[in-house]
Amino acid sequence: MKAFAVALLLMLATSVAFGIDSGDDFPDPVLQARYERLIHDLRCLVCQNESIADSNAGLAADLRREVREMLRAGKSDQEILAFMTDRYGDFVLFRPPFVARTWILWLAPALLLVAGAWIAARIVRQRQRLAREDADDSDLDAGSA
Amino acid sequence: MLRYLLPLGGLAVLVVFLFFGLHREPSIIPSPLIGKPAPPFSLPSVTDPSRQVTNATYRGRMYVLNVWGTWCVGCREEHSALLAIARTNVVPIVGLSWKDDRPLAIEWLKQLGDPYVECAFDADGRVAIDWGVYGAPETFLVDAQGRVIHKHIAPLTEAIWQRDFLPRIQAAAGTRP
Numbered sequence: 529m530k531a532f533a534v535a536l537l538l539m540l541a542t543s544v545a546f547g548i549d550s551g552d553d554f555p556d557p558v559l560q561a562r563y564e565r566l567i568h569d570l571r572c573l574v575c576q577n578e579s580i581a582d583s584n585a586g587l588a589a590d591l592r593r594e595v596r597e598m599l600r601a602g603k604s605d606q607e608i609l610a611f612m613t614d615r616y617g618d619f620v621l622f623r624p625p626f627v628a629r630t631w632i633l634w635l636a637p638a639l640l641l642v643a644g645a646w647i648a649a650r651i652v653r654q655r656q657r658l659a660r661e662d663a664d665d666s667d668l669d670a671g672s673a
Numbered sequence: 674m675l676r677y678l679l680p681l682g683g684l685a686v687l688v689v690f691l692f693f694g695l696h697r698e699p700s701i702i703p704s705p706l707i708g709k710p711a712p713p714f715s716l717p718s719v720t721d722p723s724r725q726v727t728n729a730t731y732r733g734r735m736y737v738l739n740v741w742g743t744w745c746v747g748c749r750e751e752h753s754a755l756l757a758i759a760r761t762n763v764v765p766i767v768g769l770s771w772k773d774d775r776p777l778a779i780e781w782l783k784q785l786g787d788p789y790v791e792c793a794f795d796a797d798g799r800v801a802i803d804w805g806v807y808g809a810p811e812t813f814l815v816d817a818q819g820r821v822i823h824k825h826i827a828p829l830t831e832a833i834w835q836r837d838f839l840p841r842i843q844a845a846a847g848t849r850p
Contacts, residue, residue, distance in 0.1 A: 573702060573807035573808070574807060574808060576699065576700070586772060586798070587798070587802075587807055587808075590772075590797070590798045590799075590801075590802060591802070594799075594802060613705065614705060615705070615706070615802060615803065615804070615805040616702070616705070616805050616807065617702060617703060617704065617705040617805075619702045619703075647679070
């Protein structure tokens with residue numbers, strides 16, 4: 529029992545923060561926040577549904593190192609993202625730009641919403657008309673009776 | 674009538690998208706480098722670290738850049754094809770050893786044969802990033818003007834070489850000023 533308690537205590541004593549990112553934090557919290565945002569916005573190309581922040585692929589580590597170095601060198605977010613898209617294309621961005629090739633991607637939710645609203649409106653109107661016609665019919669029935 | 678046609682139309686659109694989706698390989702990402710100048714590099718040679726390998730050597734000539742690593746199964750798979758292509762002497766094949774262990778890379782070339790005119794050693798993967806490499810093996814074709822004209826992702830075979838590379842090499846050689 530005592531051994532169990534000790535084991536339990538030892539387990540609690542260990543750190544649970546096994547981060548993927550092994551680099552040091554930036555001393556400047558603003559820079560650290562920009563770094564965090566950038567690596568979450570960049571796709572890991574090896575394991576495509578992960579950001580380079582979440583991936584432990586070798587390439588993701590290399591790309592985090594590039595982002596880190598560019599931030600240290602005083603590059604802007606745009607410059608860093610441009611560095612990535614020049615090499616890997618828009619695919620590397622989790623938020624692709626609004627261009628001719630991607631407009632359908634961006635507008636599809638709105639278009640589907642409008643289409644859905646139109647269908648819903650039609651159905652509602654049809655039901656109302658049917659209900660009115662029923663009411664009219666029963667009026668007629670009442671009148672003739 | 675419309676209430677039957679609408680869902681049917683929606684289904685038809687979905688089927689068309691899914692059908693074309695079947696023939697797309699999501700792991701192959703088109704390179705933005707095609708038609709652009711090849712990123713310059715100068716790295717130590719795998720076999721002789723005191724010697725620099727640079728693509729400036731090939732100015733005015735076509736060349737192939739093959740990215741590989743001894744940790745890469747696909748590279749072992751394509752190696753015999755690379756050797757066969759190298760024997761045809763159509764264009765020089767430059768190697769880029771990506772994030773590898775130098776003794777292992779040297780051993781690999783000794784054991785399996787060396788298809789490369791020279792091979793650069795990219796220890797920290799920076800040149801690979803410049804070329805937009807994300808998974809070995811990758812093979813680039815660079816024309817005499819120093820522009821990347823084709824990129825093949827996944828193991829190369831002689832059939833792919835004949836289908837995708839040779840026609841481009843011939844076309845590029847024909848339009849040379």
